[in-house]
Amino acid sequence: MASMTEPQPTSYREAYARLSRIAAELESGEADLDRVLPLLEDARAAYAQCRGRIEAVRAVLAGDWADDSDADETDTDDAE
Numbered sequence: 876m877a878s879m880t881e882p883q884p885t886s887y888r889e890a891y892a893r894l895s896r897i898a899a900e901l902e903s904g905e906a907d908l909d910r911v912l913p914l915l916e917d918a919r920a921a922y923a924q925c926r927g928r929i930e931a932v933r934a935v936l937a938g939d940w941a942d943d944s945d946a947d948e949t950d951t952d953d954a955e
Contacts, residue, residue, distance in 0.1 A: 887924070887928045890925045893921040894918055894922060897915075898918075901914060
């Protein structure tokens with residue numbers, strides 16, 4: 876269940892910044908115990924967004940994107 880304290884980040888940069896703010900608040904030791912669970916839920920959602928974007932980039936770098944480029948080049952060679 877996501878916390879309604881802050882809207883979900885929409886970009887990797889926003890999600891990473893949210894994780895950083897949460898980590899700083901938790902590390903400071905000043906977070907009220909009642910606030911810890913909502914913070915952890917927000918952190919989990921932001922982490923999932925960051926991880927999803929990182930995995931998408933890894934997939935491209937692993938060859939999914941390169942395979943599409945090779946197919947385009949083959950089609951271009953056939954047209955000549």
